[in-house]
Amino acid sequence: MTIGGIYGGIFTPVEAAGVGAGFAFLMLVLRRRMTGAVISHVIRDTLRTTGMCFLILIGASVFAPFIALSGLPAVVAGRFDALPWGRRGRSC
Amino acid sequence: MMAMGVPVGLALLVAGIAGTIAMTGWSAAAYTLSGQAFATASYYELSVLPLFILMGNLASASGLSRDLYEVAHRWIGHLRGGLAVADGAGLRGFRGAFGILDRLGRDHGAGGLSQYAPLWLWRKAVDGDHRGGRHFGHPDPAIDRLCALRHADRAIHRPAVHRGDPARADADRAVPGGHRGHRHPAPGRGAGHAAIRLGRALAAPRGGRRGSPPSCF
Numbered sequence: 520m521t522i523g524g525i526y527g528g529i530f531t532p533v534e535a536a537g538v539g540a541g542f543a544f545l546m547l548v549l550r551r552r553m554t555g556a557v558i559s560h561v562i563r564d565t566l567r568t569t570g571m572c573f574l575i576l577i578g579a580s581v582f583a584p585f586i587a588l589s590g591l592p593a594v595v596a597g598r599f600d601a602l603p604w605g606r607r608g609r610s611c
Numbered sequence: 612m613m614a615m616g617v618p619v620g621l622a623l624l625v626a627g628i629a630g631t632i633a634m635t636g637w638s639a640a641a642y643t644l645s646g647q648a649f650a651t652a653s654y655y656e657l658s659v660l661p662l663f664i665l666m667g668n669l670a671s672a673s674g675l676s677r678d679l680y681e682v683a684h685r686w687i688g689h690l691r692g693g694l695a696v697a698d699g700a701g702l703r704g705f706r707g708a709f710g711i712l713d714r715l716g717r718d719h720g721a722g723g724l725s726q727y728a729p730l731w732l733w734r735k736a737v738d739g740d741h742r743g744g745r746h747f748g749h750p751d752p753a754i755d756r757l758c759a760l761r762h763a764d765r766a767i768h769r770p771a772v773h774r775g776d777p778a779r780a781d782a783d784r785a786v787p788g789g790h791r792g793h794r795h796p797a798p799g800r801g802a803g804h805a806a807i808r809l810g811r812a813l814a815a816p817r818g819g820r821r822g823s824p825p826s827c828f
Binding site: 521532533535536537539540543544546547550552557560561564565568569571572573574575576577578579580581582583584585588589 | 618619620621622623624626627628630631634635643644647648650651652655656657658659660661662663664665666667668669670672673674675
């Protein structure tokens with residue numbers, strides 16, 4: 520449903536994610552599996568995984584300016600350009 | 612840091628902050644940390660991440676995932692070699708890309724891979740030895756696997772066995788000196804031969820008695 524909605528132009532990806540989560544929650548209710556322990560486990564697991572993903576993203580977004588400041592990309596590109604690979608071997 | 616077991620995100624964060632402090636000072640590092648962290652966390656498109664993760668967790672908790680697997684298992688689980696169906700799709704793709712498997716099928720008189728299901732191809736490739744013996748089903752899984760690998764390798768070099776057949780002359784030339792006239796060459800020093808030696812060592816009966824190796828060796 521989410522993939523079909525995205526490809527069909529019905530949802531944006533964010534909306535599709537929300538609709539999918541909503542229907543999954545509905546299924547949880549309809550299947551009579553919604554207990555406090557299950558909800559707690561689901562929320563904790565979601566927070567843990569989301570936190571890990573965002574920590575990587577934030578770390579990368581802090582690390583990238585440092586790499587740019589250090590001038591490493593320019594040095595590496597210069598070294599590659601200096602290699603005797605001919606015209607087709609140039610990196611830029 | 613990552614080699615020491617520090618989580619990836621934390622290692623990137625610490626390295627980035629330390630490097631920025633060393634190069635530009637505290638204020639720039641604090642600005643980068645606060646600004647970038649907030650900008651990343653408030654990025655609208657990234658809000659799909661927690662929602663999809665929540666959806667997956669809810670589906671798992673409600674048993675949807677297990678039921679979907681059960682449905683798939685009941686639909687195609689009764690077919691023998693259900694896993695090989697996926698492998699077969701990959702094999703067919705590789706055949707289209709490289710064509711080597713088609714040649715493999717012809718070398719065994721199969722008339723090409725297209726007549727066979729992929730599982731049949733491998734059965735043909737592995738069981739196609741002149742001795743025609745039993746090659747699969749050895750009680751030791753390691754030996755069984757080595758048998759399959761060994762015969763798959765031999766099947767690729769198989770044109771040398773058909774020396775003299777005009778239809779396979781080009782194939783003979785393709786393997787100059789390779790295994791020609793030796794159906795069971797002595798193992799050399801390569802990694803493949805080391806595997807063969809290991810298989811022979813595993814196949815040797817315990818107690819010092821020298822017996823015949825399994826049929827595939």
